[in-house]
Amino acid sequence: MKKPTQEQIQRMCTRKRRYRTQGxxxxxxxLAGVERQRSAYRCAVCQQWHLATAG
Ligand SMILES: [Zn+2]
Known part of the structure; x- marks a missing residue:
């Protein structure tokens, strides 16, 4: 598997808020009222969770 570039890492990880668990x-x-538009994913970079825009 190809390693993500620094730019991709920033986009998928470091610019986003981190959560310890999917919950x-x-x-x-x-709480933000956006649960229908968001899904959580396990980050391959930091091994924590981020929210992604669904779709
Ligand atoms: Zn991350």
């Missing part, structure tokens, strides 16, 4: 990420989406 934490989904709770944050719920």
């Amino acid at each position: 934490d990420a989904l709770d944050a989406a719920l």
Whole structure:
């Protein structure tokens, strides 16, 4: 598998908020009222969770 570039890492990880668990990420989406538009994914870079825009 090809390693992500620094730019991709920044886009998928370092520019995003981190959550320790999937539950934490989904709770944050719920609090923001955007749970329908967001999904949580496990980050390959930091091994924590981020929210992605669904679709
Ligand atoms: Zn990450």
